[in-house]
Amino acid sequence: MKIRFFVLLSLLISLVPTAPSLAAGDRFALVIGNAKYPDADAPLKEPINDARAVADELKRDGFSVELGENLTGDAMRRAFDKLYGKIKPGSVALVFFSGFGIQSARQSYLLPVDAQIWTESDVRRDGFSLETVLGELNTRGAGVKIALIDASRRNPFERRFRSFSAGLTPVIAPNGTLVMYSAALASVVSDAGGDRSLFVQELLKEIRVPDLMAEETLNRTKMGVTRASRGEQVPWISSSLAEDFSFIPGAGGSRPATPPPPPPPAPPAAPAVVANNPPPADPAPAPSTDGGPSAAALADDPTIKSLTAKIAANPDDVNALYRRGQVYASKGAYSLAIKDFDDTLRINSKDVEALNNRCWTRTVVGDLQGALKDCNEALRLRPNFVDALDSRGLVNLKSGAVKNAIADFDAALKINPRLTSSLYGRGLAKQRNGSAQEGALDIANAKAMDPNIVQEFASYGVR
Template identity: 75%
Template sequence: MRIRLTLIAVLALSIAPIFPPAALAADRFALVIGNAKYPDADAPLKEPINDSRDIADELKRDGFTVDVGENLTGDGMRKAFERLYGHIKPGSVALIFFSGFGVQSNRQSYMIPVDAQIWTEPDVRRDGFSLEAVLSEINNRGAGVKIALIDASRRNPWERRFRSFSAGLAPVVAPNGTLVMYSAALSSVIPDSGGDRSLFVQELLKEIRVPDLMAEETLNRTRVGVTRASRSEQVPWISSSLAEDFSFIPGARPPGPMATNTQPQIPDIPPPPPPPPLPKAETPILPPPDKPAQNPPSNDGPPTPPPQPQQPSINDDPTIKKLTERLADNPDDAGALYRRGQVYASKGAYSLAIKDFDASIRLNPKDVEAYNNRCWTRTVIGDLQSALRDCNEALRLRPNFVDALDSRGLVNLKSGQAKNAIADFDAALRINPRLTSSLYGRGLAKQRNGAVAEGELDIANAKAMDPNIVKEFAGYGVR
């Protein structure tokens, strides 16, 4: 149910005039690396390849020119960084995503290629790539906004070879205009989840897909999401020196300077409210019968009726207007259709959302995210057979897609297919044991299937993780 979190979050945004033209015009370049097959490791890492592909797909949607590398050797990483450097122009946005093994040495963090020969700590500095050095070179090439997303806080296979070592990654000393996020706290490591995608990337993608969020807010929300989902066992680290606004999905935030904060304190943001019900026409507000009208009759003619409230058109929403203008220039812009569908659904305009998802899927019949989002939207409005077909197609295209399993579980729950719902929620929880919506949904399904005590336990655990989960499901029409 990925759209569920994405859409709910859109509701909390304050949308204002258009995004600064300079930020829209800036060239966006990204280098995405997923390294999984390290000969010194006991087995290939399960998460980096899938995570890097998902991140690359999302960044392409967001207007980035993306270079993707998988299982890169030292020479391959060097060439990839050189290609990135060569693209950068003054004022460009440059982003690095790295998933694999990272090692800190001499108070710097190093991204490790798959063919690194590491026996002593100096070998890290010889074969690894310093994050600080990479960011410095990107800055020297003139990039205005520099972003590094590093999912490398894993226990590495070389630490036992060092006489002394520091686990995890080190704080980065980066040039101004840089935003850095690690998947875990400084000098800490997180265990392999056993799934095919990391919790960090799952939460990051949910927030990147929310239109109009500033990048710092996107990462702050990701940090809160990971912390909450892991019950504080994993707490990502953020460092920012951004001096200008930047949004992954440019929308309708006003320009303005940002305060420099080398390590922002992120508050415990409560989960956003559930999505709205289908919009209803407003009832005109008339004066009470026992009070005189605001405009009393006169000798000049009949009384003037009191003004009636005007219901604003959803198409006046600034984000929707911007996306509609973009589609007027290019009706085949699948990314704009997908985004507008998300915003329509967040506003309760489900039929318009489905039309946009339909068009997006016609342009890209393999868009698993659009299938999942349309599945969720159809589930909310009760078109359960069509929703089931969408979820099945998403899972055919991407087996074990946790969000589609979660969505299909909701379809089955609303359809009265409790056993099928339990099976889907079980499968989702095997991939992500902290997926609160699947835990709560499974609890409801177990109760309906007669396992009342087991269901109550799931529901209690889900409510302990997210006290708003009951209201969230009520918004889907499930109690």
Template identity: 70%
Template sequence: MKLRFALLAVLTWCAAPMVSADAADSRSERFALVIGNAKYPDAEAPLREPLNDARDMAAELKRDGFDVDIGENLGGDAMRRALDKFYAKLKPGSVALVFFSGYGVQSGRQSYMIPVDAQIWTEPDVRRDGFGLEAVLGELNSRGAGVKIALLDASRRNPFERRFRSFSAGLAPVIAPSGTLVMYSAALSSVVSDVGTDRSLFVGELLKEIRAAGLSAEETLNRTRVSVTRASRSEQVPWISSSLAEDFSFVPGGRPVAAATPATTPATESATVAPLLPTKPVVTPPAPVAVAETARDEGSIARALAEDPTVKSLNSKLLDNPEDAGALYRRGQVYASKGAYHLAIKDFDETIRLNPKDVEAFNNRCWARTVVNDLQAALKDCNEALRLRPNFVDALDSRGLVNLKNGQSKNAITDFDAALKINPRLTSSLYGRGLAKQRTGATAEGVLDITNAKAMDPDIVKEFAGYGVR
């Protein structure tokens, strides 16, 4: 199986050199950078929410006295230019706000905003092409901003998750300079279900609270957290961290009043309603291709996927060099992520023929063979991957699925236990272990694992059903 991963990041920067909120509002210049990224070529379809959310947020911030720059569907170079332009505006004591809506990825316990042209195939690619939240906050701090507010609405399942799973999905805790207020649209390492609406619940509730006069920024975000939690029936619980030492209000001149909801303590994180285990981003299983994949359908599936931008690019590379192992492997990943498992297996076959020690290809072929119920061959692939790389978490997770489908529940528990020891936030292993425990009669333990996994990823049940496991 593949690790999921969903990201959308919103960053708000505010600086206030005086003690009172009124003084801060009247003497601090306000700057905002708002980014909405929706058209990722690797995704099945453009995201519906980010552009509308970014435009609504920009309009509200302008009404609140911010000098706003807005960017839509920015690639890496464009995001870098937008950030550099934003940094250049800041002055000591100015207020800076950055809003990012799109895909976000957690890697190395840091959160990254992903531009639309990112080429992500391995974890190092995240750090190369993504924009780290901590780095952005650090730069804002070095420019003299007094109050840094980061609002991240990036907890979505993303098109890169099935390519590698050695990190946790969702967003990570942030180590930020003092005077920083950070909010994520969902709990740490959790995702938000894609309900196909034109605007996100998080931004809708945030805008309502921003417009309420007489609230400090912390109170505004806490009220937003409560509103989103209630509206989603605790399926989406935003996360807040604050080290603000001074009061700041989104509405200029509005002196803060007593908080109507529990406020966040500086340098602490807000509690969530979810279970104690870390929540995982809500990931949608890959949409099935138009035609069910059977041997006789492979030609029509290949033709349908030939128009996919990523597949088209890889096909071009393979036309120039049919033995490009990297392109074959990557095309196999794309095929598998889109449910074209037999096509994926063929590409992994060729990859392994060209490089018999390609541990990633063995693991991916194991997973794809498991989904199509070629379980004996899948087990051999997973065993070979683990021989080449002992304690390879992805292969342990994949072999756990093989054993689960094969009726070897105790072996499945052993594999999932080992995977979770390495990565406690691996939702697929947590959910799979819950199913295996139930099958061995440990019903209460199994229910606990399943409940925690569903809190981390509400679509995990649907995903396993797509693998033929219920």
């Protein structure tokens, strides 16, 4: 389920300052996924998918994104130089790296796939110092520097040193910098073997929540990773941001709550007989067809207002349509969200994220046949797409096809064993299928990882 994070919790960092000095186009990102290191026993499974998912999200928020996969040292150097060359005074510059990292001489180094490392001096020769990268971005005039580093992995290079410190080390960064490591200082985590790392799953979930400031988004990511791993993985954050920035342009500052169910319509009042009827008052904004708020009622929301302006200027702005659909869904305006996802898919019928989000939204409003069609198409285009498996499990659960729901949730949990929505959904499906004890265990485990999961499913109409 891709939009479920909106109703409880809701790129990478479309960070725009609250002050209007930063132009919307002055956001640049370099996203690197390095997986094929010859010295490793096998290619890493997560970095490429993680990098692609992060790059897609950043593009949706208006970043100019360069994506690099399995970069050699020369290719990484060219990629960083290209990023440096784009920076203008006041720009936002973001670096995402997934692969192997290593600390040496109290600095953290990002490693290209062709690094030849046998001594610590080789680290400084072949690796890329994170402090140096951030310092260069600052020198070029970047107002906001962001580094999201998923490189706290045990790697074969470290074992070659007689003495070494595992993981990454604190970064000494210039003012206006926000840095996040996927794990605590000097600690390592292993790839889970799924499509994406736990860190990136939680990061993407929180980045898509409208109306959050960047630091809050990363803090919520940290809490999500810590909770889902039961304390085994605790990300590290360092910030010297002087101003608030938001991942979503035009965001306010508070996290949206679960939209309450619409109140029942009041009975019509009996007509009053008066001698002189007063002029009629201006009509209140009509609700959307699903009972949620109307477009007029949400028009002044800063995020929606900004996205609507983009769509007015370019009706085929697929990123703005998709993003506004997500925000509408977070506000409970499901019919408006579906319309935006319809338009997104009109422009690009193979947008699996939009298909999955429309599947989820249709499920919430009860269009289970349309939802199932969307999820099936998303999974045809991207087999083993964990979010679509999770969404289709909810469709089957709501429609009473509990065996199919269990199969979908099983498949999602095989990819991501800590996916609480699939764990809780499977528990409900098992109970409805007659396996009360097994279902209760799944439900208890899901509630232990996410105490809000019961409220989340209630908002979907599932109890």
